[in-house]
Each structure stands twice: as structure tokens, then as C-alpha cells.
Amino acid sequence: MAKGKVAIDGEVVDGDEARVSVFDRGFLYGDSVFEVYRTYAGTPFAEAEHLERLARSAARLMIPMPVSPETLASEVRATLDAAGEGEWYVRVIVTRGTGPLTYDPTTASAPLRVIIAAPVSVPPAERYERGIAVALLEASRPTDDVRASGAKASNYLANLLAVHEAQQKGAQEALMLGRNGQILEGASSNLFIVKDGEVRTPEPQPGILVGITRATVIAAAADEGLEVVEGEVRPGDLYGADEAFLTSSIREVMPVVSAEGRTIGAGVPGPVTKRLHEGYLRAVALATGAGV
Ligand SMILES: Cc1ncc(COP(=O)(O)O)c(C=O)c1O
Structure with a gap:
């Protein structure tokens, strides 16, 4: 190989x-x-x-x-x-x-x-078809501190320990909670939720790496006539959402169907998530010429 x-x-x-x-x-x-x-x-x-x-x-x-x-x-x-x-x-x-x-x-x-x-090693197709589970964790990372906030610094120890803890809870990604109990982001991804047709993602703040996939998805949503609201997302908002998904350069748009053992929406990847993943892939195809 x-x-x-x-x-x-x-x-x-x-x-x-x-x-x-x-x-x-x-x-x-x-x-x-x-x-x-x-x-x-x-x-x-x-x-x-x-x-x-x-x-x-x-x-x-x-x-x-x-x-x-x-x-x-x-x-x-x-x-x-x-x-x-x-x-x-x-x-x-x-x-x-x-x-x-x-x-x-x-x-x-x-x-x-x-x-x-x-x-490149991408997640198995089954994860996109069925969606993944996430766990919510408190963790303190070097980039939560104002001195390094916004930097993609290589010290990912807290993130990888959080993923390990999430996996022990049967989840595939850890969502990090901020000091006020708000959800910041995944260990290596950004979070979006969909509720009553509104798409929402945590607003940029210390502790959030503002993802390039996140920006591409926000632009793809605009092309679809969907506005993305940047605002606070609390655990209750995630549990009560119709749909949720994560974004990152390798995972693209990954549906989330449960959090802390609670089913999100219908418990299957939702229509807005699928539309936005397709929109993301169209942006990729346009930029790279790839037939994705
Ligand atoms: C902490 C964190 N947040 C968000 C992201 C998503 O960023 P991007 O979409 O630029 O890959 C990553 C990517 O690795 C990350 O490590």
C-alpha cells in the first residue's frame, strides 16, 4: 500500500x-x-x-x-x-x-x-447512512485560553482524551462544553442543529475553531435559500433538535442521530443534513473539478 x-x-x-x-x-x-x-x-x-x-x-x-x-x-x-x-x-x-x-x-x-x-481515510458509508452518536464533555484545551484562542495549535491531548471518553460511552465524537454550559464544537469538528427549518451553529468565540467546512456549508446553505443563524447552542437545543450534523474537512457533513443516549429528531439522518452535504459536495466539485 x-x-x-x-x-x-x-x-x-x-x-x-x-x-x-x-x-x-x-x-x-x-x-x-x-x-x-x-x-x-x-x-x-x-x-x-x-x-x-x-x-x-x-x-x-x-x-x-x-x-x-x-x-x-x-x-x-x-x-x-x-x-x-x-x-x-x-x-x-x-x-x-x-x-x-x-x-x-x-x-x-x-x-x-x-x-x-x-x-486519505474517510468514514465508512454506513456512518453517513445511519448517522453517529456524540457525547457531551467538559474539557479544557490550550486553545480555550485567550492566549491561543483561534489557533489550530498541535496540542490536541485534551481533544483526543475526550474522543476516547466519548468512545467509551459508545459515541463517535465528543462535543466540548464551554464555561457557561454551551456547546462549543466537536473534538475535531463543528456542530450544526436544525429546528423547525432553522439551521443554527455556535457563534465564533474562544474555544471554537471556525472551520473551513463550516464556512463552505454556510455558503452552500445560502445557495439553497437557507439561512444559518450563528448563536448559542445549549445541550437542550441539541436534544430537542430535528436534525444535527458535524462538519470537518475529512468527514464533510456527518449526520448526528443521538447525543448522550438521547435520540435526535427521528433518529435518522434528516433531509436538511442531506441537502447540505450535497451542496457541500457541489462546492467541492466546482472548486476541484472532481465528480463527487
Ligand atoms: C477543534 C476543531 N474544530 C473544528 C474543526 C473543523 O475544521 P475544518 O472544517 O476547517 O476541517 C477541526 C478540524 O480538525 C478541529 O480540529
Whole structure:
């Protein structure tokens, strides 16, 4: 099976040959930022938006971008070309680089950039047909704090422990609760609910990574004549919703049919969710030329 390719500071190597220093602060402290997106018909979708967000994340963490987004995009292209035929998961990482073993971030001056192209692994069709279950959890993540809010920082420990806890409850995704008990987002996704024809998603605030899939779905909804309201979503709103779904670059639009063991709506993926997933795929097809 193809393992994919990796570019480190612009040099493309086989995935299993790729190495970074143990003194890299990304490895030592999670002191890095990243983006994840995928190809359709070999073309990355919404790459410019992802690379812009990467630059914003780096600025938030005071990591100087080592190269321009355009250079990064051409390095991604070179990595994908080396990887060859197929659909690829693309991960772009910028770490603060290596330095002495001290917390002081100013001691590292040469950020490292890594591009990973790995075979994309998408959820099984059955999850889209039947929908998934979610659990609601309290968790404190570095990006909930004002200092790093809005940055896609690589330290995902709280998110992955939340997913583990959700899985132990029989759910496939964890929804994070904010300090006021409001729902923020999934561990690696954004949430939407549908009630009496109104589509609603939590408004941007600390603790929410404003997803690129979320933005594409809001635009697709507008094309369908559906307005999306950005506002507070509380657990009771989710339990009482007619439909709910999650969005992320890899999962696209994933129906949610139960939360904390309570059935949402009819307990099956709803018509608005399906329409918006189709609308999302139309946007992908338009942008990439893929027949999705
Ligand atoms: C915490 C978090 N929120 C939301 C998202 C969805 O973002 P996007 O739609 O840009 O993939 C992700 C994606 O990984 C995420 O990690």
C-alpha cells in the first residue's frame, strides 16, 4: 500500500524515511500549528483558506511563517506529485523549530515546516447512512485560553482524551462544553442543529475553531435559500433538535442521530443534513473539478 510522501523544509522523502529532531519544540512541547485538508481528483480543496488559517495560527502563537502560503502550496503540490495517483490527506505543520531545552519560545529562531501526504481515510458509508452518536464533555484545551484562542495549535491531548471518553460511552465524537454550559464544537469538528427549518451553529468565540467546512456549508446553505443563524447552542437545543450534523474537512457533513443516549429528531439522518452535504459536495466539485 502507498505510504505517501513527506516534505521537510521543502525536501520530499518517502513517508517512512521522514525524520525530525527530538529537540524540535513541536515534539517537545506541541509548540506548533497545523492544518488538515484533502484532495478530490488529486486537487486539494480550499487550500488557500487552510494556508491562510495556518498563517493566522502561527501569528497567534508568535511563530514566524518560514515561507509564504504560495510557496507552501507549491511544496504541497510537489509532495502530491511525488505521492502519485490517489486521494490524499494533507497535513501541513509549522513548528517553532529547535533550540535549547528551555520553555522560552524566543530561543528557537528557525521554524520547521512539514507537509504530510498520506492516503486519505474517510468514514465508512454506513456512518453517513445511519448517522453517529456524540457525547457531551467538559474539557479544557490550550486553545480555550485567550492566549491561543483561534489557533489550530498541535496540542490536541485534551481533544483526543475526550474522543476516547466519548468512545467509551459508545459515541463517535465528543462535543466540548464551554464555561457557561454551551456547546462549543466537536473534538475535531463543528456542530450544526436544525429546528423547525432553522439551521443554527455556535457563534465564533474562544474555544471554537471556525472551520473551513463550516464556512463552505454556510455558503452552500445560502445557495439553497437557507439561512444559518450563528448563536448559542445549549445541550437542550441539541436534544430537542430535528436534525444535527458535524462538519470537518475529512468527514464533510456527518449526520448526528443521538447525543448522550438521547435520540435526535427521528433518529435518522434528516433531509436538511442531506441537502447540505450535497451542496457541500457541489462546492467541492466546482472548486476541484472532481465528480463527487
Ligand atoms: C477543534 C476543531 N474544530 C473544528 C474543526 C473543523 O475544521 P475544518 O472544517 O476547517 O476541517 C477541526 C478540524 O480538525 C478541529 O480540529
